[in-house]
Amino acid sequence: MRTGLFLLISAVLFSLANAATPIQFTLPDKPPAVALQNxxxxxxxxxxxxxxxxxxxxxxxxxxxxxxxxxxxxxxxxxxxxxxxxxxxxxxxxxxxxxxxxxxxxxxxxxxxxxxxxxxxxxxxxxxxxxxxxxxxxxxxxxxxxxxxxxxxxxxxxxxxxxxxxxxxxxxxxxxxxxxxxxxxxxxxxxxxxxxxxxxxxxxxxxxxxxxxxxxxxxxxxxxxxxxxxxxxxxxxxxxxxxxxxxxxxxxxxxxxxxxxxxxxxxxxxxxxxxxxxxxxxxxxxxxxxxxxxxxxxxxxxxxxxxxxxxxxxxxxxxxxxxxxxxxxxxxxxxxxxxxxxxxxxxxxxxxxxxxxxxxxxxxxxxxxxxxxxxxxxxxxxISSTGSVIVDLNVNNSITSPGASVAGYGVYDKAGQKQGKVVLFNFANDGQGETFQIPKSAGITSIGYRLLVAPSVYERTNISWAGQTVGPLGELEGVQVTTYQDCGSGGCAVTVPGPGLALVYLNPKSGDSDKFFVGNSSLYGYVPPPAPSVNGTSGSGSGGLKGAAGRGCGLVDGGRMVVMGLMSVLVVFLV
Structure with missing residues (x-):
């Protein structure tokens, strides 16, 4: 399991480094009025x-x-x-x-x-x-x-x-x-x-x-x-x-x-x-x-x-x-x-x-x-504890195009009143990443994202969510991996491996935004290792809902991705 996770992370990093021209999409400030009904x-x-x-x-x-x-x-x-x-x-x-x-x-x-x-x-x-x-x-x-x-x-x-x-x-x-x-x-x-x-x-x-x-x-x-x-x-x-x-x-x-x-x-x-x-x-x-x-x-x-x-x-x-x-x-x-x-x-x-x-x-x-x-x-x-409205963003005309290998959704939290997240899909089975350009907006100053990835669409066991896989007792093994970026004037971009999915939180450090769940959610069997401190941040603490500090977490800051596996720490500077 540990070897497989290391290889999977390596594949993800390779695809990140070889991503093509960013895919552009539109993220409206508010969802359509009809979407607010649900x-x-x-x-x-x-x-x-x-x-x-x-x-x-x-x-x-x-x-x-x-x-x-x-x-x-x-x-x-x-x-x-x-x-x-x-x-x-x-x-x-x-x-x-x-x-x-x-x-x-x-x-x-x-x-x-x-x-x-x-x-x-x-x-x-x-x-x-x-x-x-x-x-x-x-x-x-x-x-x-x-x-x-x-x-x-x-x-x-x-x-x-x-x-x-x-x-x-x-x-x-x-x-x-x-x-x-x-x-x-x-x-x-x-x-x-x-x-x-x-x-x-x-x-x-x-x-x-x-x-x-x-x-x-x-x-x-x-x-x-x-x-x-x-x-x-x-x-x-x-x-x-x-x-x-x-x-x-x-x-x-x-x-x-x-x-x-x-x-x-x-x-x-x-x-x-x-x-x-x-x-x-x-x-x-x-x-x-x-x-x-x-x-x-x-x-x-x-x-x-x-x-x-x-x-x-x-x-x-x-x-x-x-x-x-x-x-x-x-x-x-x-x-x-x-x-x-x-x-x-x-x-x-x-x-x-x-x-x-x-x-x-x-x-x-x-x-x-x-x-x-x-x-x-x-x-x-x-989906937010404050209630969310979901909108299909029709990325690359994916709603009607049989050749589209990507898709995306906007997630509007606070019952549809706030841009909360985007979910980006790469269905391609080519081992290459697709880079999505997060739309420039005065309101989006930073992002954080987690990946759902596997080496192939045919893979059955070597699957990970936020760097974790499920073990033989239903426990989540490994340490959570989250990537944060400050967008700046050039905006933010997210590379999604093929195949894979990215859940992107918008302004995750803002006080009124959702925070990622951090910590050990398993009740039995697995005890995660303590996370080392990186640039003054630490993954230790108590578990919580969508963002409270948690046990055994991997935190990332300053435009860097920190992958803390079971046996090693890997730091990769994003470019």
Whole structure:
């Protein structure tokens, strides 16, 4: 790991020294008025888990939660001010049964089930494990699924809703009624199922919950749906009757392609994921319904997304997906989404964010980190605790140009009132850097930036964010690398390696600007070395949110980049 990190840093420095003519782009002082309608919070990107494999990742008991999982969650939670979004559901939950008397957490009930829809029985320990993780990591907001597959006999749905509200209390953010009901007909769950049928079923289940003798689990607004993926339009569902019910969220889930019938030229095509032009198209799916929801003040969540549905393909664990998933998340924020969740499933699914050593040994070290996990870290440091408005800057006409290998976003903090950051992408797989000229502005006097990099878009393990990689216990290894520049009259320039991404903070030393998260966010295993003092600055201190002084950090000042690895200190003067 240490050798790989050194080689990666060397490659980054080589590309910095060989960058071509700077790319110019425009960064307006204020975002467009229409963009101000969607202010997103720093917990925008959460994680979605499939119920059937939940215990293989989370362990079997509250005291048996793997330290690795807690580290993975803590690394994200430490970087945000709002509760971490976690969803448990999927096709598995839509066909599963809550058993209050069950002593173990999860029991598989059909060993011959389709791998993409494995039903289980699950007991109250499920909620105990969620609560224990909350207590250990910090505040989270939980979303669970409720089945709609048998509305005529919905007593177990009501029972689960009551248990969830009682056991989780205010930690329960939402309950999603149904999962992909637009596929009920095609999958044979309910032949000929239509939107009017769905609305009728919603009415029955909601009525049964509200009138239950055991208590109404909907005494506060908790329902979400329809959680469609493929065949129905959100606007038709809303106008077809869903608007008559007090839904907290309207929910969608979406993948650009699938591997349900096996590999093919589409689901193994990495070039699709490296073209920014495809990203607005993805985010615009169901845009009419999303806009309807915005007018009705109902937030829209993408409760599940990833690269290739039905388990991922041979490209789903590559660095290309780290970049793509960041691009998608930021683009969703420009399309009126209020949040999104990256999905992870059972052991060895290639798009997973992380995997235990085996399905039966989650408490052992030796976890592997999937490339999409790094997306979570980047997003957590991108969006402000003051709320941000995201704008696609259309760098090099990347929205419409199939040949564009770069892209960029403006991030306006303080609910859109302040130029806060830019995010710059270089999708090229040529090992060369692209230099971006930060627009000259009287208000931008300095910058600081961090890089998400790997040697190749095909890389699976040698990936780093701000100089750190994720270790076998979910801990961040290495010391954070941040580069600061004073812009002066000539402005500032940032070179992004190919492939790579730069998160650039504007005026990071200003008192009213966001500060980078600095410190050790892992709870177990790794203890970072003390950072040596450079020009009177030191990396020692206590951890904090987006800029408080932190432990084991690498600080950079005076136009220099200081890379403090596990075994050496490398100082490079920028020219």
């Amino acid at each position: 202010v997103v919070q720093d917990n925008f990107l959460g994680i979605s888990f499939e119920l059937s494999s939940f215990n293989t990742i989370w362990g079997e008991t509250p005291d048996g939660i793997p330290h690795a999982l807690l580290n993975y969650l803590s690394n994200i939670r430490a970087r945000i001010s709002k509760p971490l979004r976690l969803r448990v559901g999927g096709n598995a939950m839509d066909g599963s049964t809550y058993v209050p008397a069950q002593s173990n957490m999860i029991t598989l009930t059909n060993p011959n089930a389709n791998i993409n829809a494995v039903p289980v029985d699950f007991g109250p320990i499920f909620f105990d494990v969620l609560n224990k993780a909350y207590d250990g990591v910090g505040s989270m907001m939980f979303t669970i699924g409720l089945s709609m597959q048998n509305p005529a006999n919905d007593s177990n749905v009501v029972l689960l809703a009551q248990a969830a509200t009682q056991k989780l209390g205010n930690r329960l953010d939402a309950m999603l009624l149904g999962n992909e009901p637009d596929l009920y007909s095609g999958h044979g769950t309910t032949p000929g199922y239509t939107i009017p049928d769905y609305i009728t079923d919603v009415k029955k289940i909601v009525t049964d919950m509200k009138t239950s003798p055991a208590g109404n689990p909907l005494n506060r607004t908790l329902l979400g749906g329809p959680t469609i993926c493929c065949g129905w339009d959100l606007d038709q569902i809303i106008k077809g009757g869903l608007e008559d019910y007090p839904y907290k969220y309207y929910t969608l889930q979406h993948y650009p392609t699938h591997i349900c019938a096996g590999p093919n030229a589409v689901n193994t095509n990495i070039s699709y994921f490296l073209s920014h032009m495809n990203v607005p198209v993805f985010a615009s799916w169901n845009i009419q319904g999303i806009n309807d929801a915005k007018l009705a003040n109902v937030p829209v969540l993408l409760t599940e997304y990833n690269s290739v549905s039905c388990g991922g393909s041979n490209i789903s664990d590559t660095f290309a997906m780290s970049l793509w998933a960041v691009d998608i998340a930021l683009q969703l924020a420009t399309h009126n989404f209020s949040g999104a969740y990256l999905h992870t499933r059972e052991f060895n699914v290639t798009y997973n964010l992380f995997d235990p050593p085996s399905p039966t040994s989650p408490t052992s070290p030796g976890w592997s980190t999937g490339s999409p996990y790094y997306t979570e870290l980047v997003l957590a440091e991108t």
